[in-house]
Amino acid sequence: MEIFDCVIVGAGPAGLNASLVLGRARRNVALIDNGTNRNRVTQLSHGFVTRDGIKPEEFKDIALEELKNYPSVQFFQETVTQIQKRSDQTLFQVRTQDEKLYIAEKIILAAGLTEVHPSVPDLKTFYGKSIFSCPYCDGWELRDQPLIVVAEQEKGVHHMAKLVYNWSRDLVVATNGNQISAHLKNELEYRNIVVVTEPIKKLHGEDGYLQAVEFASELKMKRIGGFIVPEFHRPNSFAEQLGCEFKEKGVMVMDGLGRTTQKNVYSAGEFSQVSPSALILAAADGSNAAFAVNADITNERF
Structure with missing residues (x-):
């Protein structure tokens, strides 16, 4: 079975930008998304320089098209249901609703939030x-x-x-x-x-x-x-499954580059904070998490 350097859960701006940075760093990436991005009901997205007024689906399509330039990045339209450490404790096993398995060395959680109106x-x-x-x-x-x-x-x-x-x-x-x-x-x-x-x-x-x-x-x-003013919730319990620590109001404990308290688990975008984020800020979070993943792989393998 193929072992990915990193599985990224969620193809919002955070996950997409993390995939781009890691693809350009020649890392083997699986980007998994089920199309339930919170902004899918929005007509136009604003505040992202060069992309002000873009339709969310167009933003995503452009990003996925750009990722095709990097053959080490693969996109899978799946619903992740479980993430856990394998028995050897060195790799992660990501299971989907269709019982597919993805094995990875690193995990970036970028699955976004759901709203209660x-x-x-x-x-x-x-x-x-x-x-x-x-x-x-x-x-x-x-x-x-x-x-x-x-x-x-x-x-x-x-x-x-x-x-x-x-x-x-x-x-x-x-x-x-x-x-x-x-x-x-x-x-x-x-x-x-x-x-x-x-x-x-x-x-x-x-x-x-x-x-x-x-x-x-x-x-x-x-x-x-x-x-x-909606209430915001994580749509899954992946962070809890992996044993990540939290601060008040469900905010994940992380360093400045998205490293969580669990080794090889990173987080980016709204998922980390349980609060809404602008496109450009979520994308920046994804970039930071990717920098951390690549830096850690580089140091571990050099």
Whole structure:
């Protein structure tokens, strides 16, 4: 069975860039991905110099095409279900849903995150077209428009309302049936931000583009877009399976180049932090992890 220098789990920007760097370093790489990237519902991605406004699927296609220049990198469309050390403790065994096995000396975990959205009816219809989670990614396109921020926890309300206020002063904050402190409510209303704490009954619009938000009391407010505050979770337990250590809130303990507390296990992108990341930052993480992998292989084999 072929033994890879590195198996990279996840072909988001982190995994793709790690594959590119390792391919150029002549390392034998298996890049495994199942097509569930978090940004697949996004119409356009922003903030990546030379690629501002690119469709996420086009970004991925370009990257995979570039990887074909490096024959030591192989791409596999599979779902990884288990990663464990072999009995000899020197290599890793990566198992997929189709019972395929990949053997590797190093592992880069770059599987990204999954989102849990606020419980708003039909939210998925609008998410990625007129309702988003990152103002840095989509705030420019919604600037100076009537917007809504949907956040169910006080911390999320405070953070997102302040942030979105930079792009539009015509702002409604909806807590979807949850209460916030009088202090925060007064702070928002002082800036003419409308606060609605009753549940959202319905989102009105066409083809995913928001036109109005209706609340439980039948109050209806014109809004053409907005931002939500999701919760983020790792989609798997690979880091736990491998015995990696964590800090508060599930953040992985790593050095500055993505080395985890488990020898030969590295991590990159959103997977490491359990928090969203811009494309360009995730790609940089992937590059750093690849530098670490190549440096460690070089030192071990020289």
